Amino acid sequence: MSLFERWLSLWVGLCILAGILLGNLLAGVFGALAALEYASVNLVVAVLIWAMVYPMMIAIDFGSLRDVGRRPKGLVITLVVNWLIKPFTMAALGVLFFNHLFAGFIDPTKAPEYIAGLILLGAAPCTAMVFVWSQLTKGDPNYTLVQVSVNDLIMVVAFAPIVAFLLGVTSITVPWETLILSVVLYIVIPLIAGAITRRALVARGGESAVAQFTAKIKPASVMGLLLTVVLLFGFQGQIILAQPVLILLIAVPILIQSYGIFALGYAWAWAWKVPHKVAAPCALIGTSNFFELAVAVAIGLFGLNSGAALATVVGVLVEVPVMLSLVAFANRTRARFPA
Numbered sequence: 001m002s003l004f005e006r007w008l009s010l011w012v013g014l015c016i017l018a019g020i021l022l023g024n025l026l027a028g029v030f031g032a033l034a035a036l037e038y039a040s041v042n043l044v045v046a047v048l049i050w051a052m053v054y055p056m057m058i059a060i061d062f063g064s065l066r067d068v069g070r071r072p073k074g075l076v077i078t079l080v081v082n083w084l085i086k087p088f089t090m091a092a093l094g095v096l097f098f099n100h101l102f103a104g105f106i107d108p109t110k111a112p113e114y115i116a117g118l119i120l121l122g123a124a125p126c127t128a129m130v131f132v133w134s135q136l137t138k139g140d141p142n143y144t145l146v147q148v149s150v151n152d153l154i155m156v157v158a159f160a161p162i163v164a165f166l167l168g169v170t171s172i173t174v175p176w177e178t179l180i181l182s183v184v185l186y187i188v189i190p191l192i193a194g195a196i197t198r199r200a201l202v203a204r205g206g207e208s209a210v211a212q213f214t215a216k217i218k219p220a221s222v223m224g225l226l227l228t229v230v231l232l233f234g235f236q237g238q239i240i241l242a243q244p245v246l247i248l249l250i251a252v253p254i255l256i257q258s259y260g261i262f263a264l265g266y267a268w269a270w271a272w273k274v275p276h277k278v279a280a281p282c283a284l285i286g287t288s289n290f291f292e293l294a295v296a297v298a299i300g301l302f303g304l305n306s307g308a309a310l311a312t313v314v315g316v317l318v319e320v321p322v323m324l325s326l327v328a329f330a331n332r333t334r335a336r337f338p339a
Helices: 002-006 008-025 027-034 043-058 062-070 073-101 111-122 129-136 141-167 176-235 237-242 244-271 276-287 291-302 307-332
Strands: none
Touching: 008 027, 008 176, 008 237, 008 307, 027 176, 027 237, 043 129, 043 141, 043 176, 073 111, 073 141, 073 244, 073 276, 111 141, 111 244, 111 291, 111 307, 129 141, 129 176, 129 276, 129 307, 141 176, 141 276, 141 291, 176 237, 176 291, 176 307, 237 244, 237 307, 244 276, 244 307, 276 307, 291 307
16 A cells, blocks of 8 residues: 555546546436435445544544643644634635636626635534544644544534624524534544454554554555545536536635645644644644535525535535645655654
8 A cells, every 4th residue: 555655646636537537427326326415414425434534543542632731732723723713714715706806707696605605614624534634644643533522512612603704694504413423423433433443452462453453454544535536526527527617716715725724724833843743633624624514504505506505515626635735745844843
């Protein structure tokens, strides 16, 4: 698998092309797979994400979680960026591009919907895929778990008020089924499975047994990522080819937001002398999005064929290539951070 890891960006690029091609050639098959969902959570994608997250959960040592409180800087950066900066910069970029810079290229009646979709993405920090990005940057699994868990707790109470404020509407119906099911599928179940596996491995051969086992199953994690890319792009293959210019226009503010938020979090961590194994995941959490929640709320508020739903879907398509580029950058700059 060293070959896969070394050229992971290339394989992802090929999977993107394969997904778009297969999504158009086998539209019926991908339509059937897309229909296998509950509460806007696709069950096939959930299984693949579970395969990606499970190896990292085995590395979590519950006994050392108490030590996270002694290093609060990474958690502070994550929370400030995710909840006091990211939703508002995403809203500002949406207004700038769709009310002004792109006004001559889009249907003006659709502009508020595109802005709304971007706001929904900006207000929903990632839950599951963060564990993958953390693993690829050799992040601290214990610290990453705490960061994600705290974000999820805040999301329960802060997501609806922030979205309601930025959209200017009086009430937002949070799809609790989507939120709870995603947390259970992506965190609770793999965390329990990982804890049971770790306990059995430590009892049998100590930490070396844990390291050997995770090395063996790591190929499944990488293949899960690649298959997820194929599915996500396959689900939207027809839309991408039908509206390529619109997809690119929506992607522009998302790209600016993603790289800008990462730069802010990563630079702050560097200035604060946060160790790289904490700094990289804390910057990546703010960059990634909880797209299941954003898509579900967009469909509930504006409809399946709305501009808001399309904008959240573009967020899904943009995320993996962007995150891989940031993972590569984080790995190249590891030496600039304290050990």
